[in-house]
Amino acid sequence: MTQYLKKTAVILGLLGCGPALAQEDTKAIPLGEVVITENRMQLPFDKQNRNIQVIDRQQIDAMPAQSINELLSHVGGVDLRQRGPFGTQADVSIDGGSFEQTLILVNGVKVLDAQTAHNSLNLPIPTDAIERIEIIRGPAARIYGINSLTGAINIVTRKPAESGISGNIYVGSGFKRDTANNNALFNGRGVQLGATLASKAGRHSIYGSHESGNGYRYNTPFRNNKVFYQGEVPTGGKDVLSIMGGYVSNGFGANGFYAAPGDKESREIVQNILAAIGYRSQLADRLSLSPQVSYRYGYDDYRYFRHDLSRARSQHHSHAINTEVNATLQTGAGDIGIGLEMRNEIIRSSNIGNHDRSNFGLYAEFKTEEIKRVLLNAGAYINYNSDYGWQLFPGIDLGYQLSEHWKLVAHTGMGQRIPSFTDLYLDQRPGNIGNPVLQSENSWHAEGGVKYADNRTIAHLSYFYRNMNDFIDWVRLSEDDPWQPHNFQQNRTHGLSFSANYRMSAPQSGVKWLAGLAYTWLSPTFDDSNNAGFLSKYVIESLRHQIVANLQLSAGSLSATAAARFNERISYKSYFVGDARISYRFHAASLYLDVKNIFDVTYIEAAAVPMPGRWFGLGIKYGIAD
Structure with missing residues (x-):
């Protein structure tokens, strides 16, 4: 048990995010033994040299959150900018990048939306289906390929160890009324x-969910339905066939989401289908092969006038087929990983047009622990895109174990982001127009840091520098002009991140206290849309300071979590938001109370959308297993 607690404490210290474990789970796998979902090289979390954070299942249960969006808002270094609560629509970025520069994956499968990354988090996965969320900070092209320019977020779903059923019912309200619609009480349920x-x-395993409500202000009702299936079938020896599929339909009032104040009556419907089939084969004791095919369909229907569909309506249908084969060979000098990827993207759209493109990538990696106290992982990704030609993206991770508790880590690498179809071809005059001569964005990133871990205290301090070329920013010369994307020469960012967790009580104590703190400082400079006389749509909205803190109490069946975050942006007002959850477990059920935005703060995360004030939620979970 002591070793288990030590490993868990080490991992929690590296998270720098939300609350720690709610209570001991004797059936849980120690997080130090969890393998981060990279498609070739397999490396346990506690040996990673990258700046990686993990939200595990016990943290998900403890957090005052009901959606993936809300979970990510409690992670240090992650900028989660919601245009509405309840998981309706949100943009996510890492360490000062744009929302287009973060790659989203599900079980290692890319869910890249070639139309626009505004839809990247519209996923068919209820939170109860999630085992953990892995956040990789810094370019991950060597691991995942294109569009992981500033980082990647991989959502890993649960693989059941036993048969059972579960349920989760919840309701919420801010106890304010919609005076424009019969004085109805704003509410949500799921x-x-x-x-x-x-x-x-x-x-x-199969999970389904339904969420709906009349929102929290005028024209913000929502209706969200999800279904997700995952299966694994052994086919002999260590060989496994895996199947995954899901569907989500998300409809919501989009008042102020994209074109305030004129879009007061707008509505959007986003639907996605995700499917994948893969096979893991152990060809020999030291050689494994993993082919995989995945498909993603996206439908986006934006209605500027929800009561008049004959004008200002945008409809987009997108398809993406991704095929990859990965192999790993273990040798006496270290492990070698290679992979080949082929991707085809298609869009059929009313105001983007009909387009398609292809992408081919080749991966190669080498990992060794043969050097005393050193863990080395190096590789490169060679990419060919039908629109942008050949490019090479190398990377290297290095860790040096100074002592039992201290470790030096370093990483450097390159990344790329190919413009979306919206960036290139959108024709939504007079508001927005695309730019078909855009070049892809490229970056070089270097990071170094130190990690400390013992039984009670853990800390992680790192510094990074990122130099991004051909940065894409949506700009205009005056308020009468449409927004249009252009390449600007460089975006340089210096960043500092610190995280620490402290176990305030002894491991054997009946009452457990855990505290965590994370701080991120970013200093971006631009050669620059502003210097050229343009107004910028996204550059000026990145974070400068972010603080994420949490405190958790666990005593028998009772647990309580308090989580707070402070964000200061370059252009927006700073804001401080506090959330809390109290839960009590009895037999197979647990009852929980959430209070979000405890201090009733008025704040904006994106566009002209004010976020909800104080919101109360009540829920009950139930689960039985064989």
Whole structure:
């Protein structure tokens, strides 16, 4: 148990994000043994040299959050900019990058939206289906390929160890009324259901959810339906066939989301289908092969006038097919990983047009622990795009174990972001127009830091520098002109991140206290849309200071979590938001109370959308297993 607590404490110290464990789970796998989902090289979390954070299942249960968007808002270094709560629509970026520069994956499968990254977090995954969320800070082209320019977020779903059923029902309100619609009380509600089957013949899970409500201000009602399936079937020896599929339909009032104040009556419907099939084969004791095929369909229907569909309506249909083959060979000098990827993207759109493009990538990596106290992982990704030609993106991670508790880490690498179809071809005059001569964005990133871990205290301090060329910014010369993207020469960012966690009580104590703190400082400079006389749409909105803090109490069946975050942007007013959850477990059920935005702060995360004031939520979870 002591070793388990030590490993868990080490991992929590590297997170720099939300609350720590709610209570001991004797069935849990120690996080130090969890393998980060890279498609070739397999490396446990506690050996990673990259700046990687993990939100695990126990943290998800403890957080005052009901959506992936809300979970990510409690992670240090992650800028989660919601245009509405309840998981309706949000942009996510890492360490000062744009929302287009962060790659989203599900179980290592890219869910890249070639139309626009505004839809990247519209995923068919209820929070109860998530095992953990992995956040990789810094360019990850060597691991995942294109569009992981400033980082990647991988959502790993649960693989059941036993058969069972579960349910989660919740309601919420800010106890304010919609004076424009019969004085109705603003509210929201949701239900999540899950079923798992685990046997020698395979492991299967299916989850579904429904969320709806009339929102929190005029024209913000929402309706969200999700279904997700995952299965694994052994085919002999260590070989496994895996299948994944999901569907989400998300409709919401989009008052102020994109074109305030004229879009007061707008509405948007976003639907996605995600499917993948893969096979892991152990060809020999030291050689494994993993082919995989995935498909993503996206439908986006934006209605500027929700009561008049004959004008100002945008409809987009996008398709992406991704095929990859990865192999790993273990040798006496270290492990070698290679992979080949082929991707085709298609869009059929009313105001983007009909376009398609292809992408081919080749990966190669080498990892060794043969050098005393050193862990080295180096590789490169060679990419060919039908629109942008050949490019090479190398990277290297290095760790040196100074002592039992201290470790030096360093990383350097390159990344790329290919413009979206919206960037290139959008024709939404007079508001926005694309630019078909855009070049891809490229960056070089270097980072170094130190990590400390013991039984009670852990800390992580790192500094990075990122030099981005051909940065894409949406700009205009005056308020009468449409927004249009252009390449500007450089975006240089200096950043500092610190995280620390402290176990305030002894491991054997019946009452457990845990505290965490994370701070991120960013200093970006631009050669620059402003210097050229342009007004910028996204550059001036990045973070400068961010503080994320949490405190958790666990005593028997009772647990309480307080989480707070402070954000200061370059252009927006700073704001401080506090959230809390109190839960009590009895038998197979647990009852929980959430209070979000405890201090009723008025703040904006994106566009002209004020976020909700104080909001109360009440829920009950129930689960039984064989």
